Amino acid sequence: MMNANATGEQTVVIVGAGLGGGNAAVTFREEGWRGRIVLLGAEPGIPFGRPPLSKTYLRGEEDLSAWLVKPADWYGEHDVELRTGSTVRYEYIYSFWSDQYEHNLEYVGFARKWERIVLRGDYNSRKFLAFYLTQGILQAAFGLNRGGDPELDPDAELRTCQDLIRGRIQLSEAALADDHVDLRSLNTTP
Numbered sequence: 001m002m003n004a005n006a007t008g009e010q011t012v013v014i015v016g017a018g019l020g021g022g023n024a025a026v027t028f029r030e031e032g033w034r035g036r037i038v039l040l041g042a043e044p045g046i047p048f049g050r051p052p053l054s055k056t057y058l059r060g061e062e063d064l065s066a067w068l069v070k071p072a073d074w075y076g077e078h079d080v081e082l083r084t085g086s087t088v089r090y091e092y093i094y095s096f097w098s099d100q101y102e103h104n105l106e107y108v109g110f111a112r113k114w115e116r117i118v119l120r121g122d123y124n125s126r127k128f129l130a131f132y133l134t135q136g137i138l139q140a141a142f143g144l145n146r147g148g149d150p151e152l153d154p155d156a157e158l159r160t161c162q163d164l165i166r167g168r169i170q171l172s173e174a175a176l177a178d179d180h181v182d183l184r185s186l187n188t189t190p
């Protein structure tokens with residue numbers, strides 16, 4: 001919610017310096033936000049719209065100037081701290097659960113794509129964990145009738161999976177699959 005009376009001591013931090021993030025910063029400033037605005041983006045450039053990338057720009061028919069949210073100077077002139085090349089680590093790893101008839105499903109993290117799925121537990125008994133990995137890093141974990149409640153139980157296996165996802169730890173597939181290996185022992189973050 002906009003507070004036009006914000007003092008310089010109040011800060012809004014926007015993660016993602018694309019079209020959405022850039023326009024959010026512009027809207028805050030143009031609609032009267034007087035506090036700090038910090039715009040963090042993983043990419044090197046200033047916010048711009050992507051549509052020409054796969055069309056006119058790709059064909060060399062247009063540069064990106066008409067697609068910039070604002071010209072490069074605008075950010076400094078309007079006290080918007082644009083920090084490019086800054087990737088913000090997500091601290092909170094989301095979970096999702098659903099009870100389907102006699103089965104409990106739990107999912108933590110999010111994997112749109114993955115390279116490998118590693119199972120721990122017994123697939124046939126319908127009680128197992130599935131780990132979604134890309135380059136040995138856990139992206140998401142799924143529990144069928146196993147893994148506990150990651151939101152309520154600090155000892156739940158899926159709570160440990162949230163830690164492994166957050167820590168972006170390089171994991172051994174063999175260790176993940178081995179029920180004798182405590183998942184917590186794989187968390188090497190300090």
Ligand SMILES: Cc1cc2nc3c(=O)[nH]c(=O)nc-3n(C[C@H](O)[C@H](O)[C@H](O)COP(=O)(O)OP(=O)(O)OC[C@H]3O[C@@H](n4cnc5c(N)ncnc54)[C@H](O)[C@@H]3O)c2cc1C
Nearest residue numbers: 016017018019020021041042043050051053054086087088
């Ligand atoms: C090649 C291409 C062509 C497209 N053509 C069209 C089109 O013709 N029409 C259309 O409607 N849409 C098109 N799109 C979709 C278009 O990208 C979106 O409509 C629009 O860019 C979404 O803007 P956004 O700001 O939400 O996300 P994005 O433009 O994806 O910006 C998100 C930004 O956040 C940064 N970011 C993400 N996570 C973090 C983090 N943790 N820390 C720091 N930075 C982070 C990303 O690096 C990125 O710069 C196209 C997309 C592509 C890639």
